[in-house]
Amino acid sequence: xxxxxxxxxxxxxxxxxxxxxxxxxxxxxxxxxxxxxxxxxxxxxxxxxxxxxxxxxxxxxxxxxxxxxxxxxxxxxxxxxxxxxxxxxxxxxxxxxxxxxxxxxxxxxxxxxxxxxxxxxxxxxxxxxxxxxxxxxxxxxxxxxxxxxxxxxxxxxxxxxxxxxxxxxxxxxxxxxxxxxxxxxxxx
Amino acid sequence: xxxxxxxxxxxxxxxxxxxxxxxxxxxxxxxxxxxxxxxxxxxxxxxxxxxxxxxxxxxxxxxxxxxxxxxxxxxxxxxxxxxxxxxxxxxxxxxxxxxxxxxxxxxxxxxxxxxxxxxxxxxxxxxxxxxxxxxxxxxxxxxxxxxxxxxxxxxxxxxxxxxxxxxxxxxxxxxxxxxxxxxxxxxxxxxxxxxxxxx
Numbered sequence: 001x002x003x004x005x006x007x008x009x010x011x012x013x014x015x016x017x018x019x020x021x022x023x024x025x026x027x028x029x030x031x032x033x034x035x036x037x038x039x040x041x042x043x044x045x046x047x048x049x050x051x052x053x054x055x056x057x058x059x060x061x062x063x064x065x066x067x068x069x070x071x072x073x074x075x076x077x078x079x080x081x082x083x084x085x086x087x088x089x090x091x092x093x094x095x096x097x098x099x100x101x102x103x104x105x106x107x108x109x110x111x112x113x114x115x116x117x118x119x120x121x122x123x124x125x126x127x128x129x130x131x132x133x134x135x136x137x138x139x140x141x142x143x144x145x146x147x148x149x150x151x152x153x154x155x156x157x158x159x160x161x162x163x164x165x166x167x168x169x170x171x172x173x174x175x176x177x178x179x180x181x182x183x184x185x186x187x188x
Numbered sequence: 189x190x191x192x193x194x195x196x197x198x199x200x201x202x203x204x205x206x207x208x209x210x211x212x213x214x215x216x217x218x219x220x221x222x223x224x225x226x227x228x229x230x231x232x233x234x235x236x237x238x239x240x241x242x243x244x245x246x247x248x249x250x251x252x253x254x255x256x257x258x259x260x261x262x263x264x265x266x267x268x269x270x271x272x273x274x275x276x277x278x279x280x281x282x283x284x285x286x287x288x289x290x291x292x293x294x295x296x297x298x299x300x301x302x303x304x305x306x307x308x309x310x311x312x313x314x315x316x317x318x319x320x321x322x323x324x325x326x327x328x329x330x331x332x333x334x335x336x337x338x339x340x341x342x343x344x345x346x347x348x349x350x351x352x353x354x355x356x357x358x359x360x361x362x363x364x365x366x367x368x369x370x371x372x373x374x375x376x377x378x379x380x381x382x383x384x385x386x387x
Contacts, residue, residue: 027249031244031248045242052248053248122238172197175235175236179232
């Protein structure tokens with residue numbers, strides 16, 4: 001983990017000096033995480049890919065402004081957060097991001113037309129996540145799926161740590177209720 | 189409602205201070221209700237983690253393109269500006285050294301027979317004039333060198349740009365020729381079949 005951090009910092013230094021290959025290597029390490037974060041926020045593969053490309057372009061253009069390379073992850077996700085919310089604002093000029101409900105992701109495989117057990121849970125989780133507010137959903141994604149610390153999430157979403165915790169804990173209570181019937185059927 | 193001394197969710201997400209974590213740990217060992225609450229949290233997290241990550245459909249990468257590099261003018265200007273700043277610093281350093289040296293080697297005033305004030309003033313003025321002349325000469329020489337270097341850089345960049353444009357023009361003409369030939373071939377190939385359909 002420490003070795004990885006040092007290597008990232010080294011790549012960032014090289015990229016700052018204009019080494020595009022070093023930056024491409026850095027992208028290859030982070031593109032999957034950024035893409036999945038954006039995919040779970042915007043719930044559209046094409047948008048998530050476009051936004052991911054924008055995120056890495058903006059990150060490259062602003063790499064000199066990154067004070068501490070050790071904080072690259074939260075800095076990168078802050079850019080991703082801003083890009084996603086910028087897209088929300090473009091599509092809903094009134095700024096009612098809370099009410100935006102992402103499209104359902106297609107692609108859950110079935111057996112003989114019936115959903116099989118792990119898929120049932122996956123779909124239930126997807127559905128439960130969609131019932132959260134945009135802020136709650138993003139906090140769950142950053143904490144549970146991306147493993148950020150509360151302080152890092154606060155930095156990414158520009159909110160106090162107490163607000164971040166409140167969003168996460170409320171979301172987990174809601175998710176617990178939503179997923180209870182599926183869990184009761186023994187899906188997990 | 190949890191009876192834990194500290195928030196169980198903070199404990200679960202490892203966001204408690206060491207002493208708080210220990211106290212909560214001791215409490216959880218003896219409290220079935222809090223253990224159940226922790227199990228529910230674990231279950232919810234496990235359920236969430238069944239949602240798999242997806243592979244990115246298209247890898248992201250950038251190419252180094254001269255278009256994004258600074259223009260020749262910009263590079264020349266940067267070089268000149270950087271050099272001028274360095275030059276200014278060097279001049280200031282030289283002047284400081286000269287002043288310190290002058291202060292150190294200046295003859296001490298003799299007691300009883302002070303040197304005439306007019307002689308010392310003349311000496312200082314003469315030294316200052318010679319020092320200024322030397323600095324001005326150094327600055328002029330350095331600026332001349334810098335200006336010539338900038339012109340060389342600009343000329344090289346312009347030449348390279350012309351060559352690039354020529355190469356692009358040749359490639360474009362070749363491409364147009366190939367396309368024309370291809371179109372002709374396609375037309376020739378498509379004409380007989382159209383005639384057959386018409387019959």
